[in-house]
Amino acid sequence: MREAFAAAFGAEPDGIWSAPGRVNLIGEHTDYNGGLALPFGIDRRTRVAVRLRDDDVVRVATDSAQAQADDGGGIVTATLATAGEATGWSRYLLGVVHVLRRERAVRGVGFDALVSSDVPVGVGVSSSAALESAALVALDELWGLGIPRGEMVRLGQLVENEVVGAPTGTLDQSAVLLAERDHAVLLDFRADTAEQVPLGFEAAGLEILVIDSLVRHDHATGGYGERRRECEEAARIAGVPTLREIAVDDVEAWADRMPAHVHRRMRHIVTDTDRAARVAALVRDGRPREIGPILTDGHVSQRDDFEDSVPAIDAAVEAALAAGALGARLTGGGFGGAAIALVDAAESARIGAEVADAVEAAGHARPVVFTVRASQGARRDPD
Ligand code: GAF
DSSP, X not given: OHHHHHHHHSSOOSEEEEEXXXXXXXXXXXXXXXXXXXXXXXXXXXXXXXXXXXXXXXXXXXXXXXHHHHHTSSOEEEEGGGGGGOOGGGHHHHHHHHHHHHHXXXXXXXXXXXXXXXXXXXXXXXXXHHHHHHHHHHHHHHTTOOOOHHHHHHHHHHIIIIIIOOOOOSHHHHHHHHOOTTEEEEEETTTTEEEEEEOOTTTTTEEEEEEEOOOOOOTTTSTHHHHHHHHHHHHHHHTOSSGGGSOGGGGGGGXXXXXXXXXXXXXXXXXXXHHHHHHHHHHHTTOGGGGHHHHHHHHHHIIIIIOOOOHHHHHHHHHHHHTTOSEEEEXXXXXXXXEEEEEEGGGHHHHHHHHHHHHHHTTSOOOEEEEEOOOOOSEEOOX
């Protein structure tokens, strides 16, 4: 990456910073409802090599063929003051500059940056939060800001909400910035706390498969915003600040007091927070094999109540279970993206191949299947 940086910008970078993508084990759309979620960072990372300049110019480049094809390729040039006007892939990075300047009155110098990533885009494993977070930790260090991680989470969310235009919560940035190797992080969005939970998958002979449906989503324009409004409607009718205040046992009592689809959204949120708590408890207790059926229940809830799954992902979940997965579900914001499956590591290659065959035979695109391992959050990479 240092060589590629030098080829693009004619000098060595000051350093390389990176952040992982994330998989959410359970607890979906709970973040903006004050609930619980249990994500982990994955062993696919977005790296940003950066060199400070002595003027106010910002130049950014990527080695991603896809991003180059979408945006016409080459180096994107802006100034610190115009960073907020960026479009295309570079807005995730330049949006960080814009938000830092506006929220923290940061007056750093310009920089050159090269991005390189093996986090797949549009799959539901938070490629955008990975880029934002790698940029945040890089600029935090280079500009000497000392911003706490919790505050970085909020700044990354602002990039999504205001620069990208996706009305997302803080799940992804929290996962990517707080992740630790071989741990999931139990996020409580009401208490604003994060607890590291050792996963113990390897010791238990387990692995997580990601099954990318190749159905792409866009949370700025897709159904994500509509679901968010429906959850807000449910909370308003129930007279609570967020759906976290509704107990699992009380959900059905609301059934005939709100539109049926709004009630279904509420039921998903309330039961998924309950599932996240139960999965965290089992994992904490050293019983990760037992979480499978809870993961699968989570999928049924997303498919039938939250209605953010798609047929290709339902087919992947069914195929994974038929092939012997312990549990499987849609992960991430939905309306496309990927399923995850909890499998015996020894069976993982066979199950992955059988899922790809079965999904293709059902008339969908052949999914791309890969395994992930819980990995370290955003950091400066060793030189
Ligand atoms: C997307 C969003 F960015 C998150 O904030 C979260 O709501 C997630 O969908 C669903 O759990 O990744």
